[in-house]
Amino acid sequence: MSILGLHHITLVCANAQRTVNFYTGVLGLRLVKQTVNFDDPGSYHLYFGDETGAPGTAVTFFEWPQAPRGQWGVGGTHHFALGVADYDGLLKWKRRLTDLGLSVEGPLDRHYFKSIYFNDPDGVILEIATLGPGWAVDEEPDRIGTEFRAPPAEMIVSNRDEARIAATTWLEPVPTITPDMALKHGMHHITAIGSDINRTEAFFGGLLGMRRVKMTSNFDDPKSAHWYWGAGEGRPGTLITYFERPRGRPAQMGTGQTHHFALAVADEATQLEWRDKLVRAYLRVSPVMDRVYFKSIYTNDPDGHIVELATLGPGFALDEPVATLGQALQLPPWLEKQRADIERGLVPIKSVNSHQ
Ligand SMILES: [Fe+2]
Ligand SMILES: [Fe+2]
Numbered sequence: 354m355s356i357l358g359l360h361h362i363t364l365v366c367a368n369a370q371r372t373v374n375f376y377t378g379v380l381g382l383r384l385v386k387q388t389v390n391f392d393d394p395g396s397y398h399l400y401f402g403d404e405t406g407a408p409g410t411a412v413t414f415f416e417w418p419q420a421p422r423g424q425w426g427v428g429g430t431h432h433f434a435l436g437v438a439d440y441d442g443l444l445k446w447k448r449r450l451t452d453l454g455l456s457v458e459g460p461l462d463r464h465y466f467k468s469i470y471f472n473d474p475d476g477v478i479l480e481i482a483t484l485g486p487g488w489a490v491d492e493e494p495d496r497i498g499t500e501f502r503a504p505p506a507e508m509i510v511s512n513r514d515e516a517r518i519a520a521t522t523w524l525e526p527v528p529t530i531t532p533d534m535a536l537k538h539g540m541h542h543i544t545a546i547g548s549d550i551n552r553t554e555a556f557f558g559g560l561l562g563m564r565r566v567k568m569t570s571n572f573d574d575p576k577s578a579h580w581y582w583g584a585g586e587g588r589p590g591t592l593i594t595y596f597e598r599p600r601g602r603p604a605q606m607g608t609g610q611t612h613h614f615a616l617a618v619a620d621e622a623t624q625l626e627w628r629d630k631l632v633r634a635y636l637r638v639s640p641v642m643d644r645v646y647f648k649s650i651y652t653n654d655p656d657g658h659i660v661e662l663a664t665l666g667p668g669f670a671l672d673e674p675v676a677t678l679g680q681a682l683q684l685p686p687w688l689e690k691q692r693a694d695i696e697r698g699l700v701p702i703k704s705v706n707s708h709q
Pocket of ligand 2: 661
């Protein structure tokens with residue numbers, strides 16, 4: 354009974370087609386499922402990921418055209434990161450995105466990985482982060498996360514050579530996504546904001562049993578704590594990180610913001626054990642919900658952020674072949690009889706899966 358890593362992140366977008374164009378056409382992810390929000394069947398729920406949308410690679414969106422613009426804050430996610438193999442791949446992403454007209458920050462040395470930052474069309478803060486060098490650069494591998502580690506001075510915001518960082522990019526244009534750029538590794542980490550890092554530790558480290566893999570401070574705000582939790586050795590794909598903002602503004606749900614994130618559990622039996630454990634800890638926890646492609650329970654972190662525990666399977670190939678995932682609207686069996694009505698209310702998506 355352990356948390357296996359990240360399962361998916363679910364965000365809110367204003368325009369499904371624009372989101373498809375960005376995540377498939379620009380970032381090269383695959384649209385692996387077009388369905389509707391099972392709790393709000395009039396709106397799209399789109400899933401992007403690797404070839405099969407494996408747990409840890411799934412980035413999903415509710416389309417809420419009328420929703421106000423959201424705002425990050427306490428009780429919400431600040432950003433999420435996709436993993437890239439190496440630094441060359443990272444620089445190629447900077448060049449490709451810049452040439453496409455996006456504003457890109459970095460590459461920044463985050464000591465444990467190197468990163469660039471940009472925004473999706475709704476303003477979601479996206480990061481691409483290298484898989485290495487990892488947690489052992491400043492602690493013994495078997496003692497990671499046990500002691501505070503200050504950021505190296507040269508990596509702190511006020512000491513950075515911004516002109517050099519701005520000028521650092523790949524020398525040639527990058528019109529197609531090369532194999533070393535592929536974002537098939539899925540999410541690297543998700544970063545949320547909490548008001549009390551020790552309370553957050555009690556939830557992820559204590560109750561959920563995740564391993565704290567680093568205690569440092571925010572490289573961009575060095576007076577505030579930034580802690581990381583992961584599964585096992587804390588490899589990318591298992592990582593949740595929190596900024597501590599004791600007097601921060603609360604997050605506002607809306608477009609460009611994360612609705613919730615999900616951690617992976619092995620199977621339905623394990624999920625029920627987790628449910629019991631959360632109930633016994635007097636936390637809010639939903640009944641088991643049938644999400645067709647997995648089963649889910651929902652609880653909240655100490656600041657109210659929705660945290661889901663989702664089973665690994667059965668996966669997105671349940672109702673369409675892997676070869677044609679994402680090409681047609683799929684509905685759960687209990688909504689099939691409403692298909693005509695549902696389809697009338699949705700603008701059909703022109704899929705632009707581009708597997709460069
Ligand atoms: Fe990050
Ligand atoms: Fe979810």
